[in-house]
Amino acid sequence: MQGLSLADRFNNAIEAVQEGIDLIWPGDLDSENMNARIGIGMGWIPDYVGSDNYRFRALPILDIRYKELWRLNGSKLTYTAFKTDGLEIGPLVNLHFGRKESANKALTGLGNIGTTLDVGIFARFKHEGLLVETDVRRGISEGQGTLARLTAAHGIYQNGNFGASLAVRLQYLSQKGMQTNYGITQEQADASRAGYDPFRASAGVSDVSANIIGAYRLTDKARLMSLVSVGHLLGDAADSPLVTNGTGSPLQVIAGVGLMMQF
Template identity: 35%
Template sequence: MKNTAVLVAAGLLALPLVATAQQQPAQQPPAQAEKPEKKDWDIRIGAGASYQPDYEGSDDYEVAPIPLLMINYKDIVFLRGPMLGANLFTLQGPREGDKLQIGPLLRYQMGRDEGDNDALRGLGDIDAGAEVGAFITYRAGPWSTGLTVFRDVTDAHDGLTAKASGGYMHKFGPKLRARTELYTTWADDNYTQTFFGITAAQARRSGLRQYTAEGGIKDVGLSLDLDYSLTENWGITGRLGYKRLLGDAADSPLVDGKGSADQFSTGLILSYRF
């Protein structure tokens, strides 16, 4: 966002020059400084690692690699890791930078392997798949809020999820900024049963009790991101996250007894911006 104080100060500094030009009509007034041209493409690549549960609901943690690819074209089409979207509708707010945006989404959904943890033995694998959805977001100054909805279209879990979030960004200076986000996720019966339920056949193979998981509020969470600019192009991002599983997800035998409803994560990424 533009800094209002900087613009005001620039205007005040320009006043004496304008006055001098008015007193000397034979001279041309100084040319106004042009704003930096905004690039059509904004591309960011990087890599890092995260420390996180080895499955959702686990109390065992693993180090996992994080490849980073973020592409934005004219604030219309964007790619953020496994998610592709488009801002089909944009409504500018009362201040510069304030905007309401609505559009479609396509996301790659990671599956789950029963070999990821001993607690999953006998449950079988959950295939990775594709989800289609939509989003609506609104940004006002440092504040933001949004809602995303996804539906599986590849028979991986046949479920529907919706995530509501609110965030705040604070700049500590020209190089360091922090972003916080509070969110909650709702999931339908199909999603919750796939990832947290235990069928009769799975119970016989795994030794876990049979369990039917119904839909509802699946979790609430909080994340903190710290971005630091090492140079004009290089940057480093650190993340801390906490999520609490709720409802039938938290009561699942995979979580209550075999795992934990408290889910922590942290990560570090080094990136380059073109």
């Protein structure tokens, strides 16, 4: 089966941008009411995790918040059930997009993967310009297994209407999730256009990434943003035939810009 879809990769990038803006301008949104940031982002994204072929995409940006309780950030909905001294803990639900094997010729014969829901829990700690967040989620179908992420971010520059932040993220996949995203079964190997050998992937840290976010306040309501994300696959994710097939790469880059309006 394939790795994460374009939409998942983009949502992860936009999530980093939204968190970065919160660190640059912590009082940018009124926490007592419903708020929204809506816009469009455009950038270069790999065809699949492990691909070295990039496509230019335009996708919507969505961040809706109700007080300090509910938040819909891209495809992830969270509820803050507990909060004290900068610490927030609560459940999450995430729409985990599927992908068709037609996304790239390297995937031909491996079969499609459907869209599913992830359910889990998150914990987030903020202090001044620092953010530390972790979440653990499990896909309810499509063989996605368990995924855990650890993110550390900090505002690194702020001058007038311009600011920047840096976020580092580590991701862990269970054996089931690693096999779904990076493994090759005998059946898939036999059907693959690329002639892959079977590959059984084990649980472990799948990738690490560094994300630099820049934002500029055009007006009271409009924000121009940019993102450069440089990631590297690790362990069995890096050793997957989808990465080592001659058309893949463990180095994964996302670069893009976007325009948001907030209400």
